[in-house]
Amino acid sequence: MIWDVIVVGGGPAGLICSENLASYGLNVLVLDDRDEPNMDKLCGGMLTERALREFSLDENILEREIWGVTVSYREGESFTIDYDERVGGNVHRTELGKYLAQRAVSNGAEVRSKEHVKKLKIRQDYVELSASETYQTKMVAGADGVNSIIKKLLNPMDDRKSLGFCVQYLMSMKPELIDERFGKRNEFYYGGDVSPFGYAWIFPKGDCLAVGVGALLSKVKENLKTYLENFVKNHPVASQKLEGAKVIRFDAALVPLSGLTSINYSDRIVLVGDAAGTVSPITGEGMYYSMVSGKIAADVINRAFHKNDFSEKGLSVYQKKLKKRLGSELKWGVWLQNYFLKGQSSNVGIGIMSDKGMQKLVGDLLVGRKSYTRILVRAIPYWLKNKIRNTIRD
Ligand SMILES: Cc1cc2nc3c(=O)[nH]c(=O)nc-3n(C[C@H](O)[C@H](O)[C@H](O)COP(=O)(O)OP(=O)(O)OC[C@H]3O[C@@H](n4cnc5c(N)ncnc54)[C@H](O)[C@@H]3O)c2cc1C
Known part of the structure; x- marks a missing residue:
């Protein structure tokens, strides 16, 4: 049989993507290599309120509310x-994986664990995936995390600076x-x-x-x-x-931590979540962004089925939508990473954190309530002061 979509990776990106794809009536299979989808994925486990609200997540999955x-x-x-x-709130990733998988399944997706995808070949009318068996599918969503084999196929030269x-x-x-x-x-x-x-x-x-x-x-x-x-x-x-x-x-x-991966689509393929680089370069928050990319990918794939166009050109809209929604946030995050994370060696970081007015903004950033641009506008004076001081010293 030829599946409509195979989602490789059952993390938040892949599972939100499949839940949405299935709700559009597509025939969806999720393949995850762990014993249960996303089981024991290493994570701090903080889900921000925007993730809970935007994806209508059941608050019973929270092990502890964060205020x-x-x-x-x-x-x-x-x-x-x-x-x-x-x-x-803070979650256990195994429990989050179970919960999101159950949501995808109740929408009609099929989820198979212990299925490690080793290879992928793009044929003329479908893609062939090798795992414990050979699968055929019209579309692939590569949601296989930071070490994604699908990302490597699309970005062989991408050395991921950060x-x-x-x-x-x-x-x-x-x-x-x-x-x-x-x-x-x-x-x-x-x-x-x-x-x-x-x-x-x-x-x-x-x-x-x-x-x-x-x-x-x-x-x-x-x-x-x-x-x-x-x-x-x-x-x-x-x-x-x-x-x-x-x-x-x-x-x-x-x-x-270096923002969006340069190429996120190809013929019959899109990259989602960590595979697409959707993690905050400064706070490390990734679950929310990966779910956002999963939803965008599902919408783009659904559109591809309506137009019967799975070509690289047709799917290029995915990169545009991803950039529009997350691009500048992640790009400015990389800039801030330089001046904020190295607080110990930079007066900028210390200056920002010891300023009472900035502390609330830093808190807001850490819990996903404010965009980077708000922080950026306030950080620029510290950056300039530091630059001038260094120039004088040199
Ligand atoms: C130490 C640490 C702490 C973090 N803390 C937070 C936090 O507190 N809050 C937050 O929002 N984010 C946090 N993150 C980031 C967050 O965990 C990720 O951004 C998020 O899990 C990405 O989701 P994903 O679905 O893209 O990928 P993943 O969650 O990595 O899921 C990918 C899935 O694909 C499977 N897979 C991989 N390769 C294959 C293959 N070839 N075949 C089949 N299956 C495959 C994997 O086993 C995995 O289950 C943290 C990350 C780390 C490392």
Whole structure:
């Protein structure tokens, strides 16, 4: 049989895409290589409120509601922003995967786990995929994450300048202690002692905490796990808050942080989610953006079926729509990445975070309530001041 669409990868991008495709009446198959779709995907797990609202996600998937953030930016200096409404919540990715898969299935999609797609060949009238069997399909949505084999096919020369590298512990703690020490806040830690060009985070869930360190891969010269261990054991604030917590899992993964992948479509193929580079270059938020790209891809694929045009030219509208919706947000994020994430070595980062007026904007950015451009306008004076100071010094 020839499927209408095969979605490779059952993460948030692939599952939102298939749910929508199935609702348009298309014959959709999702192939994911894990035991269950997206099972144990490494993630801090924070879903922002805009993701919950825009995709009508059931709030029962939240392990903990989030109403604020604490940002620690220099030893002993921090600020907390509390909101008068929920700004998101923390989830377990296995549970999110199950939930999104069930939504796709109830719309009519078929989801198959433990199916690793190894190869893909574009034929004249269909695409052939090799997994445990050979599949044929009219269209492919490549939602296979940061190490996407489909992205490599479309962008063989794309060297991904800004890949992030993350290490994370899942640590167990009694729920009462989590309530007492973290409440309904996610915590972000900046500074050279915490991460080489990046940040650390503690995201509380029901009975465990996601505790991680991320950095730009190009800046990681030492073992990043050493930073994580140091953060957990020796950070003056974090080590006390984590006292008594037990490591139950350790993982490491890459995350794309350089904005949209240059080519996101080809004959009969579109790239979605991390495969298309839809992650915030500055906060690392990816679930919301991947769902947005999944929905756009579904609309474009549906249009292709109506026009019976699966050509590269016909599908070029996908790149245009993706750029229009996410392009500038992600592009300016890359700019800000330079001046914000390296807070430890730049007066800009410190200047921004120690300015009371900016702190609310930083909080808003971290919980996805404000666009980068708002931050950018306020960051420019710090950037200019820094430039002038450096010019005088030289
Ligand atoms: C440490 C860390 C912390 C993060 N924290 C957050 C956070 O708190 N909030 C947030 O919004 N984002 C966060 N992100 C980013 C977020 O996890 C990703 O952006 C998001 O998961 C992307 O979704 P996706 O569907 O594109 O890809 P993925 O979730 O990676 O899903 C891809 C799926 O495809 C499968 N697959 C891959 N190759 C194949 C193949 N060849 N055949 C079949 N299946 C395949 C994979 O197993 C996987 O299930 C974090 C990322 C990291 C690394």
